[in-house]
Amino acid sequence: MRKIGFYFMVFYAFLWINIGYYKMFDNKSIFKEFIIVGFCGTPALQYFFFFLLLLTFLLTLFCNFMVMIITSTERCLYTPMYFFIRNLSFLEVCYVLSIVPKLLGTITLHGRVISFSGCITQLFFFFFLSSTECFLFGAMAYDRYLAICHPLHYTTLMDSYMCRNLTIGSIMGGFVTTFPHIILISQLPFCKNNVVNHFFCDSPPLLQLACADTYLIDLIDFYSAALVILTSLLVTLLSYTHIIATVIAIPTQQGRSKAFSTCCTHLIVVSIYYGTVIFMYVRPKVSFSFTLNRVVAVFYTIITPILNPIIYCLRNKEVKESVRKRLPFIICYSSM
Template structure:
C-alpha cells in the first residue's frame, strides 16, 4: 500500500474495503447470490427499456420516465456491485483514494438523480389523473426530455459540492473502510481532521434531495387521492390506484432506506447496521423496482409476453 509522509503524519493513498466476514463458505455464498442478483438486475431493467422502446402503445410519458429510471438503475448498481464482487473474492479489496472518491461521487449522483426522477414520475401521474384533458399538451415529448435533463442536473449539483470537499480531505486514521464500497460515513471516519462540516453538508444535501422529491411526491398523491375519491365507480378508482400503486411502492421503499442511512442524527446507529441496510438499497432495490412495475402493470406484462413470443417464433 502506497503512503506519503508529511509533517510526521502518514497520509493514506489506498484503502482496504472490509465489509464482509472473512469466512470462505460465507463469501462463496454471497458471491454467487450477488452475482445472480446483479445479472438479474441488468436483465430485468434492460428488458423494461427494450419493451418500452419497441411497443407503440407504451410510447407515453409514464413509460418514458420508467425507461430512464431503469437506465439509472443499471448505472447505479454497476457503480457498486462489481467492486463488491471483487471485494468478496479477495482480489479487489484494495482501492485507491481517487477511485474511492470517484465511486462515492457516482453513487451519490445516481442516487440523487433517482430521487428527483421519482418526484417527476409522481408529478406525471398527478397531471394524468387530475388534468387528463390537458395532459398531452402539458407533458409532451420535449417537456419530458427537459424534465429528465433537469433531474440529472439536480443530481449533479447536489452531489458535487459535498464530494468535492471530501476529496480535499487527508486520510490517516486507518487504511480500512468498514464497508463493502466507498460510502461517506465510514470514509469520513478515516479523515485526519475533524469532518463535522462534511457530515453536516452531506446531511443538508441528502435532506434537500429527499425532502424536495418527497414533497413533490406527497403533494402529487394528495391531489391524486382527492381526485380518485370523486370518481363514482369502483372500477375507475381501482384502475387509477393500480396505475399509481407500483410507483408509490417504489417510492416508500426507496425513501425509507435512504432516509434511514443519510438523514438522521450522527451516531444513531452502528456502521454494521448501516451496511445491512446498504445491501438492501444498493443491491436489492434495483432488482425489486422492475419486478414491482412489471407485476402491477398489465400493459408491461402483456408487452413482455408479446416480445418473448416473437423471439420464440423467430427461433
C-alpha cells in the same frame, strides 16, 4: 433562448468537472489505497452471499435492459410515463454497475483493495445517481398527477419538451447537489487507517478515516441529502395525495381498485427507498453501528433496483404483452 440556456448549463457542468477533476485527485493522504470490508462471516456464508448477490445483479440488469428495449421499440409505449420509466431503468443499470461489481470482487482479498481515485469516483457516481433518481421519482409522481387529476390537459402539459426538461433538470440537480461535497471529501487527509467498514465507498465510513475536522463536510452532507430527499419526497407525497383524492371520487369500484393498486405498488418502492436513505443520511450524527448501516444500505443499493422494473413496468398489461411477443418462452407475471 431555450437552446442558449441548455448550452450554458452544459458549459457550466463541463467547467465544474474540469476544475474539480484536478482538485479531486490532488490529495496528500498517507494512504493511496483503501480496503473494503465487503462480505462478513464464514467462507461458506460469504460464498452464499456472493452467489445470491450475483444472481440478483444479473436479474436486475436483465429486467432493466428489457424494460429499456421494450419501451424504446414498442410504439404503444411512446408515452411520458414510459419515457420516465426508461430513464429510471437506465439510472438503475448505472447505479448497480457502480456498486455491485466491486462488491462481488470483495470475495477475494485482492478484490477488496481499491485505489483512492477509484473510491472517490465510486462515491461520486453513487451520490450523483442516487440524487438524480430521487428527483426523477418526483418527476414521475408529477406526471401521474397530471395524467389522473388533469386528463383533458395532460397531453398539452406533459409534452416531449416538458419530459426532456424534467429529465435534464433531474440530472443537473443530482450533479449540483453532489459535486461540491465530493470535492471537499477528496481533499481530506486520510491517515488513521485505510479500512472502509462498508461494502462500497460511502461517505460516513470514509469520514471516520479522516484525520481532520469533518464538521463542515458532515453539515454539507446532511443539508444536501435533506434538500434532495425531502424536496423530491414532498413533491411525490403531494402528487399522490391529489391522486388518491381524485381516485376516491371515481364512481366505479373496479376503476378505484385498479388505480389504488397502481398507487400502492408505486408507493411501496418509494417508501422502501426513501425510508432507508433518510435513515442513512438525514439524521443526526449518532453512534449507529456500521453493521446496521450495511444492512440498511442493501435495500437501496440492491433491492430497489430490481423492484423498480417489476413494480413500475412489468406488472403493466401492455408491457407484459410486449414481453411475451419478444420472449415467448418466458411466462411474465401472468398471474399478477
